[in-house]
Amino acid sequence: xxxxxxxxRPAHLQHHFVDSDQQFDSAKLGMWVFLVTEILFFGGxxxxxxxxxxxxxxxxxQASTQLNTLWGAINTAVLIGSSLTxxxxxxxxxxxxxxxxxxxxxxxxSLALVFMVIKYFEYTHKFHLGIFPGGNFAPVGEAAEIxxxxxxxxxxxxxxxxxGLHGLHVIIGIGLMIWLAIKAKxxxxxxxxxxxVEIVGLxxxxxxxxxxxxxxLLYLID
Amino acid sequence: xxxxxxSAVDLWKIGASLLVLTIVTVAVAFVxxxxxxxxxxxxxxxxxxAYIVATYFMNLKWDEKFNALLLIxxxxxxxxxxxxxxxxxxxxGPEIIPSF
Numbered sequence: 001x002x003x004x005x006x007x008x009r010p011a012h013l014q015h016h017f018v019d020s021d022q023q024f025d026s027a028k029l030g031m032w033v034f035l036v037t038e039i040l041f042f043g044g045x046x047x048x049x050x051x052x053x054x055x056x057x058x059x060x061x062q063a064s065t066q067l068n069t070l071w072g073a074i075n076t077a078v079l080i081g082s083s084l085t086x087x088x089x090x091x092x093x094x095x096x097x098x099x100x101x102x103x104x105x106x107x108x109x110s111l112a113l114v115f116m117v118i119k120y121f122e123y124t125h126k127f128h129l130g131i132f133p134g135g136n137f138a139p140v141g142e143a144a145e146i147x148x149x150x151x152x153x154x155x156x157x158x159x160x161x162x163x164g165l166h167g168l169h170v171i172i173g174i175g176l177m178i179w180l181a182i183k184a185k186x187x188x189x190x191x192x193x194x195x196x197v198e199i200v201g202l203x204x205x206x207x208x209x210x211x212x213x214x215x216x217l218l219y220l221i222d
Numbered sequence: 223x224x225x226x227x228x229s230a231v232d233l234w235k236i237g238a239s240l241l242v243l244t245i246v247t248v249a250v251a252f253v254x255x256x257x258x259x260x261x262x263x264x265x266x267x268x269x270x271x272a273y274i275v276a277t278y279f280m281n282l283k284w285d286e287k288f289n290a291l292l293l294i295x296x297x298x299x300x301x302x303x304x305x306x307x308x309x310x311x312x313x314x315g316p317e318i319i320p321s322f
Contacts, residue, residue, distance in 0.1 A: 036296035217256035
């Protein structure tokens, strides 16, 4: 094991790690453990979805007509695009290009905001139709004529919980992107040290994967 | 440092393949494949997309194998969770389905 004196240790290297690679791999391992807990966290909601879809398949056919496939598909494309730009930001860091990191993170940030704005319009449109979660569910007008199933509120409770928790993750991701963009602006990253970009990247890709499953399960029920 | 650096072209190809699969999954939904194969096809496409993201964007292909093992273990436990839960919920009489 190399004996690195304190004078040759890079500034980013914490004292309890042998070298940058060990620090990088430890951080990634920790992040993957966290992502597994995230998968199980969302797994509970997916279980609720599976249980109720198996009990009331006709409810899901009826209620999903209230979700707009076009906006769902656009949001899927937006998130895939943001995953691409996060990967580009990591590539920029690996090639010592802090400006590239900064610009790619800004694009990611913009795409995340586009996602949330679309989500906002989807939610407010449903609220306007009286489609609230749980006990507040009271559809009006055309929505009331379509949503005749006695358990219609269940579908929307599941919809709001799943997309809401996912949306919360997107908002946290936006915060993380701002933090990283400021660091990149201050030339904090290099091929030797870009752990935060890599870790946030993993988080962002998982948020993308969860939406990849939410989109067909909620919007594409024909 | 032996971190895998993707070429920009490769990243664009990965992104493009995910977009194409998104278009395919939307198109397939309009074809009206009979139940239950519509769900099978939709989930199969979603799994392929998730596999592409995990393998190439999340770098599992070049990463420490232990990280991939963690992901597989997580998925395995979700399957166990779903399986045991549905052994219960699918075998109840209609009178035991909760009112909510």
